[in-house]
Amino acid sequence: MTATLDAGTRRVTTAKAISEAIAQEMRSDPEVFVMGEDVGPYGGIFGSTGGLFEEFGSTRIIDTPISETGFIGAGIGAAVEGMRPVVELMFVDFFGVCFDQIYNHMAKIHYESGGNVKVPMVIMTAVGGGYSDAAQHSQCLWATFAHMPGMKVVAPSNPYDAKGLMISAIRDDSPVIFMFHKGVMGLPWMAKNPRSIGPVPEEEYTVPIGKAAIAHEGSDVTVVSVSISVQHCLDVAEELEGTTSVEVIDLRSIVPLDREAILTSVAKTGRLVIVDEDYKSFGLSGEIVATIADKDPSLLKKPVERVCYPDVPIPYARVLEYEALPTRDKIKAAIAKVTA
Amino acid sequence: MVDNDTRVDFFRQMARIRAYEAALQANYHADKTPQWDIGAGLIPGEMHLAAGQEPVAVGLCANLVQEDAITAPHRPHHLALAKGVDMKKMTAEIYGRDTGLCHGKGGHMHLFAPEQHFSCSGIIGQGMPVAVGQAMAFSRRGTDNVAVAVAGEGAANQGAFHEALNLASMWKLPVVFIIEDNGWAISVARDTATPIKDGSLRGSAYGMPSQRVEGNDVEAIYEACKTAVERARAGGGPTLLEIHTVRLWGHFEGDAQAYRGEELNEATESDPLPAYEKRLVSAGILTQEQADQIKTEVAAEVDEAIEFAKSSPEPKPADAYIHVFA
Numbered sequence: 001m002t003a004t005l006d007a008g009t010r011r012v013t014t015a016k017a018i019s020e021a022i023a024q025e026m027r028s029d030p031e032v033f034v035m036g037e038d039v040g041p042y043g044g045i046f047g048s049t050g051g052l053f054e055e056f057g058s059t060r061i062i063d064t065p066i067s068e069t070g071f072i073g074a075g076i077g078a079a080v081e082g083m084r085p086v087v088e089l090m091f092v093d094f095f096g097v098c099f100d101q102i103y104n105h106m107a108k109i110h111y112e113s114g115g116n117v118k119v120p121m122v123i124m125t126a127v128g129g130g131y132s133d134a135a136q137h138s139q140c141l142w143a144t145f146a147h148m149p150g151m152k153v154v155a156p157s158n159p160y161d162a163k164g165l166m167i168s169a170i171r172d173d174s175p176v177i178f179m180f181h182k183g184v185m186g187l188p189w190m191a192k193n194p195r196s197i198g199p200v201p202e203e204e205y206t207v208p209i210g211k212a213a214i215a216h217e218g219s220d221v222t223v224v225s226v227s228i229s230v231q232h233c234l235d236v237a238e239e240l241e242g243t244t245s246v247e248v249i250d251l252r253s254i255v256p257l258d259r260e261a262i263l264t265s266v267a268k269t270g271r272l273v274i275v276d277e278d279y280k281s282f283g284l285s286g287e288i289v290a291t292i293a294d295k296d297p298s299l300l301k302k303p304v305e306r307v308c309y310p311d312v313p314i315p316y317a318r319v320l321e322y323e324a325l326p327t328r329d330k331i332k333a334a335i336a337k338v339t340a
Numbered sequence: 341m342v343d344n345d346t347r348v349d350f351f352r353q354m355a356r357i358r359a360y361e362a363a364l365q366a367n368y369h370a371d372k373t374p375q376w377d378i379g380a381g382l383i384p385g386e387m388h389l390a391a392g393q394e395p396v397a398v399g400l401c402a403n404l405v406q407e408d409a410i411t412a413p414h415r416p417h418h419l420a421l422a423k424g425v426d427m428k429k430m431t432a433e434i435y436g437r438d439t440g441l442c443h444g445k446g447g448h449m450h451l452f453a454p455e456q457h458f459s460c461s462g463i464i465g466q467g468m469p470v471a472v473g474q475a476m477a478f479s480r481r482g483t484d485n486v487a488v489a490v491a492g493e494g495a496a497n498q499g500a501f502h503e504a505l506n507l508a509s510m511w512k513l514p515v516v517f518i519i520e521d522n523g524w525a526i527s528v529a530r531d532t533a534t535p536i537k538d539g540s541l542r543g544s545a546y547g548m549p550s551q552r553v554e555g556n557d558v559e560a561i562y563e564a565c566k567t568a569v570e571r572a573r574a575g576g577g578p579t580l581l582e583i584h585t586v587r588l589w590g591h592f593e594g595d596a597q598a599y600r601g602e603e604l605n606e607a608t609e610s611d612p613l614p615a616y617e618k619r620l621v622s623a624g625i626l627t628q629e630q631a632d633q634i635k636t637e638v639a640a641e642v643d644e645a646i647e648f649a650k651s652s653p654e655p656k657p658a659d660a661y662i663h664v665f666a
Contacts, residue, residue, distance in 0.1 A: 041599045042527035065497035065533035066464050131379030134447040136462040191377050316447025317436030323657035
């Protein structure tokens, strides 16, 4: 089902869009419940569960101890028995304390069982930097999860996609990692792009997992991005209107990766810039380049430009962090280089 | 028994930590107006302040020497200052300056001061195994140094806590495990996350002596830590101490704490610093003038540290790319 967006559609934050998606699924499906740290009365540190505790109470919105291996493992157990847990890992950086449950269990059980056991759970987690939270609280890490087979990985850039992807994730019979960048949540206490608040239909709708969106049509250069970096790319694309025609592809999902959308656009433009806040090497940007190289390297008229997080831990001081982060200026420079 | 000079020193150190946290709080918020933005201002990012928990740091560190190690959690300032970490360099780090402990790379949750064998981590409970390793090094080298792992009561529900206790006990290492029980894991109350009221009971599961220390009283904490540190120094192995304390302010600055309700008023009233000051003054150990003088002196030191930080240069942008490998 595709929802329609008209001028009268109300505008909400991405945080509100996510919590609304969960609430609507919880109303229609008693098997859905939420657990994690501070998801109860606090409403999630980044607002992803705002208002849920008030509506559903402590039996379905469960504050956990700081025991990620325990409660993510418990999510797996509930899921294999047919429930549909939404489990919050407060910061993706904390996956280090619980990854065995995630990659050796959640992601592999369906395959190991020869398809006999399903693990329909969602892990939602906050990613990203830009506000000086330093090395242990600012990473994106979607490629780390994407590298391990068996998990779908999504990362919306705006409220509309966030709601539709969350509903898809909850209904999916496979485990889904739902990664929300703190900067797209529309939080009142963090600087944000206006794109973090946008039109969201009140009714339930889905955004398909594995399908990219053309966020801005263009013909001179393809810019492929995901999550908050899409917002920067759209700012640049709009700024360059009239001089350079920029096509922005919002991947929305990292697994499955919509390779066709990338190839179709690059076939049209012949030029590719990849913008990714995750680490540069061995990750998403390399996978996108490999997608072109595998299919037809002659699609490219110029070498690819990658605007990614360099291969260094994320520093604290603002001057250091912004030296490393993908920014509009770096995106513009990359576009200028491939279109020169 | 604690003598009166020590008591005055305890008061001075606690007042120094409080002055530091209060000054950071004021400066942290000062340039985040009118729109409060966590990433804005001279001190950006998360800020976890330890007001109320000074007795733990001071009572503990009075038993330690420079060569003893501490691994601290995300709320580290009180422990760093009590352990002797340079206030100016630490403040410069929190301001993201090149003169900081880590040249601006670490920030307030990732302070490293190797001379004081002090470190902290933003990941809950994960400093505990590291302290076990530091104790291994001390023990294998034949020193009598001690490693102390400090974490909150929420961290005691992490696997790392249990694995570290087991290893330290099995290998009889000179570790002191300190659980600062301030009652709150961000918004999650202790009694909704931990099924036992006395967390020190967990020590017996790992065959180590343990004790819960009530009252957030610096002298009682000092005595309990003294026993534990002396045991470790003498080769008697690890100890688990759960120390009841209080988080006077939010989990992080900007936390509205709506979840605390009436408990917040009780916490505010149990502030250990004015209580200890009153106790020393009424016992005639300190005059009010002397107490005020101490508070003036520590405030001046803090002002100087903040001035040093503010007037220090920022790191060069290109420095983002160095220090990945040794």
